[in-house]
Amino acid sequence: MRIIACQNLKGGTGKTTTVLSLGSYLAQLGHRVLILDLDVQGNIAESLEISHSHTMYDLLVDDFSFEACKVTARPNLDAVLSDNTLASAEMLLVSRPRREETLALKMRGVTDYDFIFLDCSPSLSLINQNGLLYAGEILVPISMDYLAMLGAVQVVENLEMIRKYYERTIRIAGILPTFHDPRTNLSWEILAALREVYGPAVLPPVRVDARMKEASCARKTIFEYDRRSRSARDYIKVCEVLFHGQTLGQNPAAERGEAGALLRAVAG
């Protein structure tokens, strides 16, 4: 079972889209997949056009079990949804013991999935720290702009903090370039900088694709909407690299958490 948190502290870098695309593709291949929505925006419910009476709030704060909170979204694809009640879960958890480990404790005994993806919000919230302490790995989507790289640098620095304070190491599963536009120099420059600093941890890029926006308006995954679109094909490539073979996260700078090197590389 692989548990992967998708995070970047910058908003709109493709976190939710990545979780949905990788998750739905793997589910269609027959793997058992679970998506946990850790974002008050509740985008997973909206995107898959599903609802459920119990949400992440109930799982974290109330005594509801995982079984009571999960909903089947598609064949082989389950989810625990979120909505704006999750904001108050954050406040209630603050005063509780082992507050950063609540999710991991609630998920103990949930073992019948091949992949669990966590859709994080763009923040260093307590809920996200819960996500990171539960996940063994982190996937960082970076849209091809400077602020998204800054957000990624902060994510890697936070991993360092977790390593120090909780004595937990979270592996970088991959750095995923998103919104890649092959027609612009900036996009290629940022891609080159990412590869220079993070080496083989950098996954194949996902190109900008109007079909992806259309899919999200139609409340379908890209594999339901247009599986021959370029973003669907790009996500299949990402899946192949991420889950079949190649060892990632071996770049020394990334392993040592030298996130500042990325910004220096971009600055030239």
Ligand SMILES: Nc1ncnc2c1ncn2[C@@H]1O[C@H](COP(=O)(O)OP(=O)(O)OP(=O)(O)O)[C@@H](O)[C@H]1O
């Ligand atoms: N490859 C792509 N091409 C075009 N549009 C895309 C692509 N990937 C995602 N989008 C669109 O960009 C928007 C933002 O993507 P998404 O919601 O996945 O980002 P996010 O990182 O989860 O945002 P937030 O930080 O608000 O949670 C969505 O409307 C989505 O449909």
Ligand SMILES: [Mg+2]
């Ligand atoms: Mg999102």
